[in-house]
Amino acid sequence: MKRNQKFKVQFYPKKQKAKNGDVQLYIRIVVDLKRAEIATTHYIPSSAWNEKKRRVKPSFSKSLFLNAYIDKVINDINQIFIQEVSQGNTVTSTDIKNKYLGVDEKPTQKTILDALDYHNNKMEEKVQIGQTAKKTYTRYVITKKKVVAFMKYQYKIKDKSLSELRLRFATEFEHYLLTQDNLHTNTAHKYIKNLKTVMNMSVGLDWISSNPFKNFRCSYIAPKREVLTQEEVDRIRFKEISIKRLAEVRDVFIFCCYTGFAYADIYEFEYDAIVKGIDGGSWLKTNRKKTGVKESVPLLPVALEIIEKYREHPYCLNKNRLLPVNSNQRYNGYLKEIADICSIKKKVTSHIARHTFATTITLSNGVPIETVSSMLGHSSIRTTQIYAKVIESKVSEDMQNLKAKLSQLVEASPDQRKMG
Structure with a gap:
């Protein structure tokens, strides 16, 4: 029986597998100089990789999560190797890879539902340890249900082998979703x-x-994103509302309008969530529930006033929460009532506040789009460019400035005007 096998496991960025300028992280398992590799689902900028430490540099926004992931994977694979060797087995790098992935060396013919189930089970485990948002997992569960319904409708079958799949499957699936599901x-x-x-x-x-x-x-x-004008924001903010539950929802909504935080993030803020920022002022910081990207926002006076208003609120004290936030379903229902009270015809929802922050509160007041993108926790400024619709007042202002400049040019050149 062969003993003292040489074993090593490490991560590395595979530059050949680039996506939008980022490189894909791979796991490399080496046993007796023979390699086996596993592709992960994680991408990072090549500049974010520390080759010497074989870890993600702390300056990268997702470094804590990725380095914890790297440590866990390396530990898991090490344990597999130790267990095999302790049982007197001689293993190859491929053996270790397959043990880690939970597949046979010669896998049986897998189907599309096998793949969806495997993926969703792994994602559910990540949800349980807080590495993936439950909302993301739910989307993949729905994806599987739609694939099942499509195969029954289109092919009159319950499943399909992966080896039988062709591009036509995706094309027909698209047609089904558009025509049968009306998506x-x-x-x-x-x-x-x-x-x-x-x-x-x-x-x-x-x-x-x-x-x-x-x-x-x-x-x-790009969909038409509804936003509130400053006049509409003020109409909601200063409206006298005698019903306590509606007044609280109104205040939380206005807080979102002046901070840009999504409902899911506001709901998670604890009582003492405020921190001192680099400027010595009050800030709120979090990792976005949706993407995991860091979101840091200095608090404007309006937001600070609302926080101060609820410092002694029983819900905030008993539940250790920054603000009295209702469940999302009730919250949106109450917002509809508030919109009616304030005579606002637009569909006011929890997310319209985030759109309003991006446009009416920040961009329209001259805040650079790069700053807005950072505060919103966007991983790409292209997302902010889609998100931040320029409101009509900004367009009007820009056009008035242009008209003024053109008038000055005409007045300065009377002779040229006659010649024209």
Whole structure:
């Protein structure tokens, strides 16, 4: 029996696997100089990798999460190797890889539902330890349900082998979602994007050699984002509301308008969440529930007034919460009542506050888009450019300035005007 096998496991960024300028993290397992590799789902800028320490640099926004993930994976694979060796087994790098992935060395023919189940089970485990938002997991559960319904409708079958999948499957799935489920193109393509992610995972597990849906282009049509004008914000803010529950919801909504935090993040803020910022002022900081990206916002006077108003509120004291925030369903229902009371015809929801912060409160008042992007916790400024619709008052102001400049040019050149 062979003893003292040479074993090593480490992470590295694979530059050949780049996506939007970022490189994909891979796991490399080496046993007796023979390699086996596993593709992870994580991408980082190449500059964020510390080659010497083989860890993500602390300056990268997701470094804590990724380095904890790296440590856990390395520990898990080490334990697998130790267990095999302690049992007197001689192993290869491929053996360790398959043990870690929970697959056989020669996997049986996997199906699309096998892949979806495997992916969703792994994601559910991440939800339980706080590494993935439950909302994201729910979307993949719905994706599976729609795939099941589609196969029953289109092919009269319950499942389909991965090896039988072709691009046509994705094309027909899109048509089904648009015509039978009556979904918007953006929504339909989100489900197909989820399916492509699962197929990429299947490639990494060696269940299929390539992603059959790789060439399906998922598009995005920027929707019309509703925002409140400053006059509408003030109308809600200063409205006399005698009903306590509505007054509290109004205050939380105005707080969101002046901070840009999403409802899910506001709900999580504890009583002592305020911290001192780099400028010595009061700030709120969190990792976005939706993306995990850090979001830091200096508090404006309006937001500070609302926090101070509820410092002695029984709910905040008993539940250790910054503000008296209701469940999302009740919150949006109450916002509808508030909109009616304030004679606002727009559909006022929890998320319109975030849009309003991006446009009416910040961009319209000259805050640079880079600063707004940082405060909103966007990983890409392109997201902010879609998010931040320029409101009519800003357009009008810019056009008035242009008219004034053009008038000055005409007045300064009377001779040229005659010649024209």
